[in-house]
Amino acid sequence: MIGEGDTVPAMTLALSDGTGVNLAGDPVVLYFYPKDDTSGCTREAQDFTALAADFATAGVRVVGVSRDPMKKHDKFIAKYDLAVPLASDEDGALSDAFGTWVEKSMYGRKYMGMERATFVIRGGKVVKAWPKVKVPGHAQEVLNSLS
Helix, strand or coil, rough: CCCCCCCCCCCCCECCCCEEEEEECCEEEECCCCCCCCHHHHHHHHHCCCCCCCHHHHHCCEEEEEECCHHHHHHHHHCCCCCCCCCEEECCCCHHHHCCEEEECCCCCCEECCCEEEEEECCCCCEEEEEECCCHHHHHHHHCCCC
């Protein structure tokens, strides 16, 4: 997994709000989550939405990333009135580059899935990273790290 101090891949992400974000230049909080419209992922998106104005004041965009298609992202955003844009990583290039597509295990069954992780990126480098995120209080913790 990419860590603090590492250079991020020079990629521009198309976002659900019709804009884009350049990882090599734009200050961004990039949070990876497993799946739209599941309890933990919904809570995380709502928490970042509640603090969206504060992140904007800090000069940082918040972008959520999962492997769900953009059409599913659009429904997720509309259903919960989310204020943070989402990016689709259907081909897995972004999650592979960040090391968030990992082997997981549930009830003894192994499978590949998205590890919940968050990265603060400035100037094309990771300045703060949270691997294996626990949702409660996380969005506030990320915002606090920006000051």
